[in-house]
Amino acid sequence: MSFVPAPHPPEFRQRAIDLARSKVKPIGEIAKDLSISESCLRNWLSQADADDGNSSSTRLSSDEKRELTELRKKTRRLEVENEILKRAAAYFARENVLPK
Template identity: 60%
Template sequence: MTAWEGCRCACSSSAEFRQRAVELARVRTGSIREVAESLGISESCLRNWMSRADIDTGSKPGLTSDEHKELVELRREIRRLETENEILNVPPRASPGRTSSQNDLPGGAGTGRGQCSL
């Protein structure tokens, strides 16, 4: 998921449309509201796109779209690894008919494995 996809405006638009809308808003003499209305999007949506474009070009501080995408992926990987770690750290339960001390013996009790034969 890119940072652009996080925009919750009524429009479902391509990256090219967003880029052109931002360019149009910057070169037009009209207000951002007027530009947004002429494009059929909300003013807040256009302002978000403009802010995101400023961050991506480095003219405004913040996480770029690529950095945001990487952060989301890394957080997802951390959650997956934490879940796996929790699963691996759960102590084994005793099997039915066996005590936990029997389960702790190598090969299990009464199996013939792990016992000395003379």
């Protein structure tokens, strides 16, 4: 069984981002002080930049990620509904063609 750590609270993430942006210490040192990996802190910084609109990368903002997730769920639901309607139409079309 693998262990998945609980996500850090938003306040902790924001404080870590603020510390990294202040550049009082190197990112690696800040990450070590906070007992997180440097790559974790860099990901948080990158996501914060995307959320703030300061990123030149193609990373989606958190709002865009949530919207994309919702749109994908809606698309799946609509595809299922569409398939049900196709089957119902085929059923009723067969019923109208066959002699009674």
